[in-house]
Amino acid sequence: MKKTIKAAVVGLTGVLALTACTSAGGASSDSASTINVVGFSVLETANKAEFSAFQDTDPGKDVEFAPSYGASGDQSRAVEAGADADVVHFSLETDMTRLVDDDLVADDWNSGPTKGIATSSVIAFVVRSGNPKNITSWDDLVKPGVTVVAANPGSSGAARWSMLGAWAHVVGAGGSEDDAKHFVSKLLSNTPVLPASGRDATSAFLEGDQDVLITYENEAILAKQSGSDIDYVLPDDNLLIENPAAVTKDAPQAASDFLDFMESAPGQEIYAKYGFRPVEGIDGVTVPEVEGANDPSDPFPAPQTLYTIEKDFGGWSKAADEFFADGEDGEPLGIITDLIAKSGSDAQED
Structure with a gap:
């Protein structure tokens, strides 16, 4: 079956409501309240x-x-x-x-x-109900015939977390930088269009027929809470968001x-x-039952391996330039930016 994808969603009538991105400041206020x-x-x-x-x-x-x-x-x-x-x-x-x-x-x-x-949060793979392609790990995303939805790293934070999660999967297991580049290139070859935001990517997946969406765990849980006929998988090696x-x-x-x-x-x-994991440093948090989680009574299981930006990538100040630099002012392209440019994936923007 030919795969289709919608990079922008107009007049969506599905279960997840979209907020227009055309006015970033919201309503202006004359009152401090x-x-x-x-x-x-x-x-x-x-x-x-x-x-x-x-x-x-x-x-x-x-x-x-x-x-x-x-x-x-x-x-x-x-x-x-x-x-x-x-x-x-x-x-x-x-x-x-x-x-x-x-x-x-x-x-x-x-x-x-x-x-x-x-x-x-952490990274989740959203799949069709029953997981017909048996997606369980990062390696399944690069198999021939698997079509992936991911957001555009040029505008979306969800996409940057996702791409670094894929990179960590390779390097964290002992692979070289060239191995990681090859893996991400294969992932991008299975990702024909990159919608502008995490929410746009979710909407494209729900309206399309792709096999897997890479997104936040909280977005996967929200989709299930909203009645979407999907399942989700947490890869054993994951990235703290x-x-x-x-x-x-x-x-x-x-x-x-x-x-x-x-x-x-x-x-x-x-x-x-609503699927967000409580952050560290706050006392007295009681995790509630979470509707839509794989196990509502234990909604946030610990991954076997959890990478972090600080420990495994040297912090965002280093990772942003190394992986996502856009080449302005004569700077070289970041690793992921360059791989996207070479991949032929259509990066959409708001």
Whole structure:
């Protein structure tokens, strides 16, 4: 059967609602009681519950929210360009440091108990119900005849985590850099189109007939919670995904109060209900049963091997340039950027 893929979804009537990415700042506010939240694409459903719970607290009384969601890199660049933002919550640390460098976020944003991390996850492979291709590991993704959906690393944090997870799979098992390049090239050859964001990739998979979607574990769980007829697999060797959040320098006190709530035990328990793993550094978090997880009573099993950006890639400040540099100002292309350019995969943008 010929495989098809939709890189952009217009008028989607499926179970996962999309938020338009055309206005990164959300509604502008003249009142300190309105918080402009700029986030990466897959936060929307969980944040609705997070907002509501905060509004039930004393600091959240009379607070309103003006949220905006899109591909993490695009959202960060929009704030840099002047979009309204009080709380920023991105997929990648580099999307936060862009705003630090532009003097929009304080340089000590990551000095607290969670080191600035507000949500956490791992990589998941979303497959058709019953897993007809028997996808269980990274190696299954590069087999002939397997068609993959992944987002565009140029705009999407989900895609950068996914590609580094594939790289770690090879190098972490003793493979060379050339071995890892060959593996990622084979993966890209099975990935004909790269949608702009993690949410766009999910929508393309749900509307298409591809075999597997590489995404966040929380996105896989949300898809099942929303009634999608899918299953998901966690590879035994995985990558810890850490999503940073901060307030901007001119944000009202209500924004700092909300960030504190996000990074509290009650805030983390709400995010957990929607598939995000609680972050380290927060005491008193009780993991709830999670509808849609493979085992709702034990929703977040520990992978056999869990790589991290800091330990295995030297941190995002090193990994971003090494793997994803875009070649501006005469710089060489990053390893993954170069492999995508050579692969023929169609990288879509918002």
